[in-house]
């Protein structure tokens with residue numbers, strides 16, 4: 014915790030100085046008292062919170078280069094036909110799991126002949142005992158699947174083609190929940206065992222039901238594979254998650270020409286004459302190998318982002334070939350007929366992964382599927398519903414501001430009516446956590462939206478806010494790579510009639526431009542701890558940039574599957590943004606609210622023109638205090 018007194022070092026505005034010092038010292042005492050009471054972690058019940066921004070730390074670089082394919086973590090480690098890029102994915106429930114891997118060498122060049130995917134078998138040998146400390150019969154089961162090959166073809170002079178290794182997908186069934194399994198994958202018919210992986214292991218997710226939750230769900234977005242991405246993945250691995258959600262934009266293979274070379278932060282800037290947005294598909298193979306130490310042990314759940322579009326063929330006739338071929342996702346198991354959206358359960362959490370780059374209109378197939386999926390959710394079995402898709406609906410950064418406003422207008426009401434609890438998105442390369450919100454109105458029953466696109470990719474960090482002077486995007490900016498443009502001016506509140514706010518919007522609780530990842534730990538049917546870890550913090554104690562208990566209020570936010578008008582709120586949102594306490598007690602000031610009022614007065618008295626460097630520093634400290642002790646406000 015910062016010690017404000019130590020910052021009151023040099024002079025400045027004497028009047029403000031003494032008043033602030035007094036107020037700060039008054040603040041610190043109740044701080045510690047309350048800290049002891051609550052464990053120091055705020056909850057969403059204490060919200061909505063006054064918006065807080067922590068500015069980009071200028072001592073950090075805004076990004077770094079991609080790790081080259083020659084790096085040992087990306088280079089091939091086994092000889093074909095041994096499996097590589099081994100990855101697990103959850104199925105619809107804990108009794109089933111997908112295992113995927115690649116055999117054979119990918120090729121880049123001209124006149125390529127694709128591999129025959131049926132030439133190598135797709136088998137997973139598995140059991141509850143390790144062959145290392147049991148007998149040769151440790152693997153009591155074998156599951157078989159199939160393989161596919163995809164090609165990335167660019168029929169333009171001077172561009173090279175790519176064809177992949179054989180990508181195998183096998184679904185294991187009849188698994189026991191929360192149980193450790195040992196496995197080898199590959200082709201057992203190859204003499205000498207060279208077609209099988211070494212022994213690996215995983216623990217199945219807990220059974221669907223409100224009594225158990227995955228220990229830790231890691232959430233990461235827009236990862237890429239730079240020096241910053243590797244820092245993110247190192248920290249994530251230290252956090253020992255039992256499931257990883259990746260909210261799109263995975264490898265940034267489309268920051269390269271088809272001839273490889275060096276990846277660039279901006280493709281169109283570096284290669285204005287490219288006939289099409291090119292890509293260097295071997296980056297996907299390098300990424301698969303880099304991620305393997307994690308993905309061969311823990312299910313990785315992906316959803317497509319714009320960097321997965323990867324147009325190919327004449328004029329981009331074919332898209333998403335790599336995404337569709339490489340990842341197994343439980344689409345069929347969840348009643349979806351496409352890998353672009355799907356759902357699954359992990360203990361008492363129902364996860365819904367949505368596609369922002371396929372039709373999301375009310376008239377479309379995805380919307381109907383979502384309606385059915387939400388209808389089928391049994392909140393006794395899975396009290397938590399967590400949704401994820403790539404581009405955020407709520408975002409106060411200049412980057413991608415209101416870009417997916419059409420999708421919000423089509424889908425938000427459905428999600429709100431079904432009381433989706435948390436929404437994760439990426440796309441914006443920074444962190445932002447929203448106050449509970451519906452239709453741009455603070456609402457205690459709205460989801461908690463979190464943007465976590467700060468994985469550290471080559472495009473660098475986003476630091477501008479739409480409310481910063483001169484940083485409001487113009488109508489021509491932020492057109493989505495799929496779907497329409499629905500930019501709107503706000504109809505109420507301080508930004509009424511305007512496209513951008515002139516301060517951090519009230520629905521944005523906390524934003525910071527740092528790279529990192531998040532961990533969701535669901536405690537029980539109403540409490541979940543969310544922690545955002547920043548890469549620049551030494552791993553271990555005090556390594557969190559943001560932490561909050563996300564608290565469900567099922568008794569207050571009764572599920573009303575048919576009509577929003579039957580809620581205690583109008584369809585436009587609940588009338589009061591403040592959580593209206595059902596006890597009906599008369600409003601009283603808490604000590605925190607009293608201090609808030611005092612500070613508002615001090616800030617008013619010390620007018621902006623007199624803000625010295627010292628004063629700005631104190632304001633920073635106040636922002637930090639507000640961040641760590643929001644219940645005081």
Ligand SMILES: *[C@@H]1O[C@H](CO)[C@@H](O)[C@H](O)[C@H]1NC(C)=O
Nearest residue numbers: 073074075076077240241528
């Ligand atoms: C990204 O990584 C580089 C070194 O790899 C470091 O210098 C830079 O500060 C990092 N940037 C951020 C925002 O963490």
Ligand SMILES: *[C@@H]1O[C@H](CO)[C@@H](O)[C@H](O)[C@H]1NC(C)=O
Nearest residue numbers: 122123124166167168173174
């Ligand atoms: C790549 O594939 C396309 C489509 O088959 C073909 O037209 C083109 O000539 C190929 N390019 C090379 C360099 O072989």
Ligand SMILES: *[C@@H]1O[C@H](CO)[C@@H](O)[C@H](O)[C@H]1NC(C)=O
Nearest residue numbers: 371372373374375377496497
């Ligand atoms: C979705 O609806 C909008 C508005 O009706 C329309 O402009 C758009 O083309 C539709 N998109 C698709 C993919 O059908």
Ligand SMILES: *[C@@H]1O[C@H](CO)[C@@H](O)[C@H](O)[C@H]1NC(C)=O
Nearest residue numbers: 485501502503510511512513
């Ligand atoms: C929307 O707001 C912008 C300024 O933020 C203004 O220039 C524009 O005229 C507004 N549009 C409408 C339709 O009110």
Ligand SMILES: *[C@@H]1O[C@H](CO)[C@@H](O)[C@H](O)[C@H]1NC(C)=O
Nearest residue numbers: 535536537538539540541562
């Ligand atoms: C859930 O956990 C929180 C925090 O530990 C606790 O206060 C609450 O009573 C628990 N609720 C239930 C229903 O067990």
Ligand SMILES: *[C@@H]1O[C@H](CO)[C@@H](O)[C@H](O)[C@H]1NC(C)=O
Nearest residue numbers: 426452504505583584585586
């Ligand atoms: C959201 O707010 C807009 C503007 O105030 C309003 O026109 C619209 O009906 C609201 N939508 C819902 C679903 O309540």
Ligand SMILES: [Fe+2]
Nearest residue numbers: 262318319440
């Ligand atoms: Fe993106």
